[in-house]
Each structure stands twice: as structure tokens, then as C-alpha cells.
Amino acid sequence: MILVFLLVFLNPPPYAFALNQEGLYLLQVKQSLSDPTNALSDWNNRDDTPCNWRGISCNSLTRQVESVNLSDSQLAGPFPLFLCRLPSLRSVLLVNNSINSSLPVDISACRNLTTLDLSQNLLVGSLPHSLAAIPSLQNLILSGNNFSGEIPASFGQFQRLQYLNLAENLLHGTIPVVLGNISTLKELDLAYNPFFPTHIPSELGNLTNLEQLFLAGCNIVGQIPSSFGRLVYLQNLDLSLNRITGSVPSSISESKSIEQIELYNNSLSGELPLNMGNLTTLKRFDASMNEITGAIPAGLCGLQLESLNLYYNRLEGTLPESITRSETLQELKLFNNKLSGPLPSQLGANSPLQRLDLSYNRFSGEIPGNLCAKGQLEDIILIYNSFSGEVPESLGRCTSLGRVRLKHNRFSGRIPDHFWGLPKVFLLELAENSFTGEISKTISSAHNLSILSISNNRLAGSLPDEIGSLEALVEMSASGNGFTGQIPRSLVELSKLVKLDLSENKIDGTIPEGVKGLMNLNELNLANNRLSGSIPSDIGSLPVLNYLDLSSNSFSGEVPIELQNLKLNVLNLSNNQLSGELPPLYAKQIYRNSFVGNPGLCADLDGLCPKISQSKNKNCVWILTFIFVLSGLVLVFGVVWFYLKYRSFKRNKKRATVTKWRSFHKIGFSEYEIAGCLKEENVIGRGASGKVYKVVLSNGEAVAVKKISGGVKKGDFLNAADTERDEFETEVETLGKIRHKNIVRLWCCCNAGNGQLLVYEYMPNGSLGDLLHSSKAGLLDWPTRYKIALDAADGLSYLHHDCVPPIVHRDVKSNNILLDGELNARVADFGVAKIVKRVGKAAESMSVIAGSYGYIAPEYAYTLRVNEKSDIYSFGVVILELVTGKPPTDPEFGEKDMVKWVCSTYNQKGVEQVIDPRLDSTYKEQICRVLDIGILCTSALPITRPSMRKVVKLLQEAG
Incomplete structure (x- = not known):
């Protein structure tokens, strides 16, 4: 017997150390979830307890599981009810998994829970009423999901709840x-959350x-309840x-503990309360983008x-x-108001001021010296x-400064050397003032200077050679001053320079050699100076130059044939002393x-050179011959035209179809001139x-003609027209009455039996x-892309x-934003536009989805509700295109779209991995x-x- 006992003790049966019941429940949890990264690989039945498994915490005495934390594990599947x-x-x-489906109604079985955090998942459906039946629940965090429906009335029955977070869901109701x-x-x-228009309950x-x-x-909507004054711990x-x-x-002002108040982007009006000075703990106050009036208390x-942010209001x-008494003020933004008068002389003397933006006001007086x-002003x-x-x-000694914008004021005098x-x-940016003096040679120390804007001042003297040491310089605008001397040789060594504008000065000499080193130069403007010599042929080798203005100087010699290599939107060499052939x-x-x-220029162009004179007899013979030939041609043309018109009239009469030609602007052409050019080789x-x-x-101008051969099929997903009208009628109705610089012009249209024509600029x-x-x-550097975004936004x-x-345009995309010769943007293609006819009603529902893949707002895809917000989403995708340089759908995104790819890449890898690498990092x-x-x-x-x-x-503001 003793031997048998020893054998059993030394060789226990396999179930002697079997996994306990809690571990078995957790293995059921593992089985119910998808685990693509094997985050739960150490969850196995070889252990006797789960207390050492990943994400599991147990009581040190009872060894019972008290906490399960599997955040950021890429788990997927429904909520594992076995946890209860x-x-x-x-x-x-x-947190941050792919837990999906809806929360089970019997989640209240987790009777002892104090914290439930399921934020940043894919949960859908309604919030369970039974959550309020968990008696010990203190923290309920369900943000960043897709819960819908109303917040249950039972939520008012929580007994111990301290933190309730339902942000970023699809909850509606009130x-x-x-x-x-x-x-x-x-x-x-x-x-x-997209609640119905709701008031803040005073019961809060x-x-x-x-x-x-x-x-x-x-x-x-509505007002802020006065009952908030009872929130003394807020x-x-x-x-x-x-x-x-x-x-x-x-x-x-009764909230004695408040540190931060965010009220921006509302429709608040009236004056700020005078007793706000009672908020002694307040650190941040932002009521920008409202309609607040009166003075700042x-x-x-x-x-x-x-x-303190109060910008975009109506403050006076x-x-x-009293602002000078603050010892903590770091940020003061009051731009776009009607504030006036001088700034307090001690502003900044007692506080670590970092950001000061008072633009677009009526302030006067001098800049305070403190x-x-x-030493922290940026x-x-x-x-x-x-x-x-x-x-x-003192600002010349402010080495922390990074952005200085003083444009369009009345500043005068010399600019401090160290500044x-x-x-x-x-x-x-010092443009549009009355500054005098010269550019100091100390500018060589401005190693990070990217944009130097000093146009329209009274600056004089020569441009210092030291400007050539500013390797980061992208733009130099110095027009409308009194600069003299020659263009520094060092200036053409700035390889990052995109814009150089020295127009309307008194600069003389020649253009320095080595211009071909300006490989990124997009704009060169030297107009209205005293420059002479020949135009360097090297200018023709600048790969991205599209704006060249050398007018009103004394350049001589021939126009370099190398200029033909350029793709110029603006070329102006007028009023010089050029000669030879073009x-x-x-x-x-x-x-x-x-x-x-x-x-001295000779070309067969009216107004440039006089034509070679001929004898009177030859002129008479030539004129008579021309008259006879022209008369014959007119006669033949008239007969042919009459015959064709007669045939056309008979054919149209037979078809009982009337061609209707409508113009919306003054035009100098007819439908016949258009129709004769609709050939396959002209398709763009x-x-x-x-x-x-x-x-x-025939007058040399060009137009774009859109020919709609047949109606758009009803039910087409892409570019489908509403059932109420076809694409032609929609575009004519919409564009025919629009007059805006950033919307493409519709010159005229023709609605015939065999198709429709739309003639645009x-x-x-x-x-x-x-x-x-x-x-x-x-060709699309960042300044150009930014300008395109702003133009398109203006149009929309x-x-x-x-x-x-x-x-509502309903098909905003990069292919529907057209660019003119100077890369100004215009919104085009209104074939699926919708004229929103509503007065206090919800967004109209469309019978089909209009738009293009990659640009369609998520709510539009399943609700078919159309309003301006759909266009705004699509335009946001266009902005992301401009920033990333990528199309809205790209294999690099995998199963994600542009928006999700940008957000995830931005958060995980940083902004550098999102921005188009072709863009200059100085921007x-x-x-x-x-x-x-x-x-x-x-x-x-x-x-x-x-x-x-x-x-x-x-x-x-971003610009």
C-alpha cells in the first residue's frame, strides 16, 4: 500500500493540475474571437490558472480574475459574454479592437463590473437598457463606435456611475x-453625435x-442654461x-473650479458677462467664431x-x-473683430507670451516694446x-520668433538691423507699409527664412549679397520699392527659390549668369526696372517656370529661342529694345x-513691325483680284449654304424636332462653327x-464642347442624374444663371434631336x-496647390x-476642378447637381447615389440624404489629394479609403508619411x-x- 501511495504521489493523474473553471471560461472567450496577431497565444489549457495570461489580472489572495485588459490587440468578433x-x-x-455586432441585452449579467471600456470598436445597434442594472458600474466608456438610436431612459437609474462617455457614435434623438x-x-x-436639434437640459x-x-x-440649439451656475466643481x-x-x-461665473471653457463655432451673440473676472481658476477661454459683440471685459x-481666443466675432x-497683469498668458488670438485703439504698453512684460494674432482689426499706435x-514669442x-x-x-533681440506678419499697416522708419x-x-512679411532704409547684411543670420515679403514699402539701396546665403528661401517679393544697384550674383544660387519678384524698382545692370541653377523657380518678375543687356538663354532651361515678366526695361538683342522650351502661362517682354525675329x-x-x-522685332504680327511697302499698281491689281475671287467664293458659298439649310430644314421638319440654341453670355460664334469641329481628333x-x-x-479663341449623346441611364451609380431631369437639363439650369470667378462659365447650349451640346470656356x-x-x-508646388484649394472652396x-x-454639386472631385492658363481653379460638371428646395426641412432623399468612388460621404451611401455636408466631405478628400499627391483610391491603401489611410498613417507613423514627398518641406x-x-x-x-x-x-487663415 505504501508503494502504491508513493507511485500515485510521484505520478499524479493528468487532471490533477487541470485548468480551473475561470480559465475554461476565458478559453471560450478566445474561441469566440478572431485573433489574427496571436495576441492570445499564451491562453492555453496547460496552465492551472489564467492569472499569468496576457491581459489577465487576479486577486493576490483569492487568485480569482478581477480584470481583463485586451486593448490594442486587433481582436474581432462579438462581445464575449462568457466574461460575465x-x-x-x-x-x-x-479598447481599440474590432469588436462588432451589438451589445447583448443580458450584459447586466456582469453584475460586479465597475469599469466597462469598449471604446474605438465597431459596435452597432442600440445601447442596451440593461446596462443601468449593473449596480456597481462606475465607468462606462463606449466612445468611437457606431451605436445608433436614442440614449435609453434607463440610464437615469445608474446608482454609482461617475464617468459616462458615449462620444463619436451615431446616436440621435435628443x-x-x-x-x-x-x-x-x-x-x-x-x-x-448627430442628435436631432436638441436643447441642453437645464436638469444637467x-x-x-x-x-x-x-x-x-x-x-x-437654444441657449446655455443658467442652471450651469450650480456646477461648482466643473x-x-x-x-x-x-x-x-x-x-x-x-x-x-459661479463655477469656482473651472479651468477651460470652449464655446467656439456657435452663434452666440450679445456681450460677454462683466462678472467673468470671478473665474479665478480659468486658464483657457475660447469663444471664437461666434457673433459676440461689445467690449472685452x-x-x-x-x-x-x-x-484667450475670441477671433471671428464682432468685438469692439x-x-x-488688465491683460498686462496676467503672468501666465501664452496665447492671445483676437483676429477678425472690430477692435481699435493702441495696445497696452506693458503687453507681454509679465507673461510668457508665445502667440499673438490681432490681424484684421482696427488697432493703431505702436508695437509694445515688451x-x-x-523671450518666448514665436x-x-x-x-x-x-x-x-x-x-x-527689442524685437530684433527676440530670437524665439518664427513667424512675423506686419503686412498692410502704417509702419515707417528703419527696420532694426538684427530684426x-x-x-x-x-x-x-512686412509688405504694404512705409518702411525706409536698406536690407541689413545681418540677414545672413536668418538661416530658416523661407518667405521674405517686403513689397510696396520705401526701402532703398542695393540688395545685399548676403541674401544668397539664405539656403531655405522659397519666395522673395520685393516689388514696389526703390532698390538700386544690380541683382546680386549670389541670388541665382538659391536652388529652392520658387518666386522672385523685384518688379517696380530702380535696379540696373544685367541678369546675373547662372540663372539655370534656379531649378525650382516658378515665377520671375523683373518688370519696370532699368535692366539692360541680353536675356539669358539659360532661362529657357528652368523646368517649372511658368511666369516670366521682364517688361519695361532696356533689354536688347534677340529673344532667346530657348524660351520655347518653357510652358509659360504668363510671358511679357514688352517695352524693351529687343530686335531680330521671334x-x-x-x-x-x-x-x-x-x-x-x-x-526692332520683326514678325508678321500686326502692331509689331511695319509691313513692306508695295507699288500702287501692284496694290490695285492685288485688290481687284481679291475682290473678284472673294465675290465668287461668296456666291458659291451662298448657294451651298442655302442648299444645306434647305436639306436641314426638311429633315428637321420631318422629324418634328426643333433645334434650340441658348446663350448665357455675349458670344461671337454660331452652332454651325461648333458642329463642324466635333471630330475625333479634337476629343480631349x-x-x-x-x-x-x-x-x-475662327477668331483664334478656344472653347470646350461637351456632347451628350443620350440620357444617363437611370440607376447608374456613378454620375447618375436625378429622375426629375436628365444631365443636360440639370447642367443648363444650374450653370446658366451662375456668375462666379471660380465656377466654369457655360457660354451657350444646344438641345437637338440627336444629342445635346454644352459649350464652356x-x-x-x-x-x-x-x-x-x-x-x-x-508643376503643382505647394503654393499652387493651396491656391487651387482656396479657389475651389470659394466656388463651392x-x-x-x-x-x-x-x-449641392454632388460630384465634387479633382477631375471636376478645372485649371485655366494661370492654374486658377474652377468647379465644373454640374450634371448631377441638386437645387435644394427646402425651408426648415430635412435633407432631400435621392433615388440613386450620385458621386464618384472615393469621394462619397459615408452617410450618403446608406441614407441617400443630400445636403451641403456631402459636398464638404468630397472636398475634404480633394484636400487630402492635394496634400498626399495620391488618388482617392490606391492599392497602397489596401482595404481602406483615402480618409482612413490618412488618419491611420498620420497617427501611427507621423505626418511625414502622409505629405507628398515632392512638396517643399519649408511649407x-x-x-x-x-x-x-x-x-x-x-x-x-x-x-x-x-x-x-x-x-x-x-x-x-492657414495661408
């Missing part, structure tokens, strides 16, 4: 009053323990991106604020002197005001104005509904999509906000700002997308 069988389970964290019953609540976050003022309240982007209040009206309630400025009066007293933006006086010497050479400045490419009437005022584009032809008219550079995604993309803003009724800050606008426009929730008018303003 763990009797001591307190916490479940499955914000329920019953949430005011959760007296234990410390944080409530419902931001970015009963949450006297509340510390954080986030209701941004919730489609809130630290953070975010009501931004809504439609809140009324004034900021004075009761808000002195008490508000006397607080220990770190950030002066900046209170702005950079703490941005000073004072453009479009009435400031005067000189730049303080020219600030080592971190990348943007120095290069064949330019010996055409359309280039006549580029060469006028050069008596093809679409779902027909072909586009380039037609060169011709766009020499084609579509943005074709140019951006071709070998010619190098006109459609959405200035047309009555508004017009990185501006590119990042525009990228942020594109991401905002492509928000999954329509309510969080800005209006197109806001997009225009954001783009203007």
Missing part, C-alpha cells in the same frame, strides 16, 4: 433629461459633482461646434489665463489694460490694421501683347455621358485630377451660401494646417463638418 461568468470580474477593457438624475456623475461626454445643472462636460458637435466645459444662440450666461483679461473697443520680454501677426511707428529694437537676421524666423512658337497673334513696344476627354471636344474658333491645363496624378505633377461656398435656393507648417482642415471636412459625422464658408475662412 467570472464571479469577481471588476474591469473589462477592450439629450435626455434623465441624465440629470445621475448625481454621482463626474464626467459626461456626449460629443460628436443638478449634477453638482460634475467635473467634465463635453457636448461638442451635438447639434445643440473644470472643463466644451460646447463647441454647435448652433447655440443667446449670450454667455452670467451664472457661469476687463475682468476677463485680468485672470491668470494661458489662452480696446484691449483692456512683447518678447520673456508668432506675431498684426496684418491689416492701422499700426504705425517703427519696429521696436532682419532673426535665426528662427521662417516667414517675414521664336516660331511665339510668332503668333495670340502672343502679340507679349512683345509690343520693341521696335470622355465621361459617362459623352465626349468633350476642344474647338478652336476652355481650360488649358485640364482637370486637377489629371494634372496631379500625372508626370506633370511637379458660393453655391452653398450665395445661391437662392442653395445648390510643412502650412501643409499640416491644410491637412487638418481636410480631416475635419471628412469627419464621419456630418454635424462635425464645418460649413463651406467656414472652410474658406479656415483655409485663408
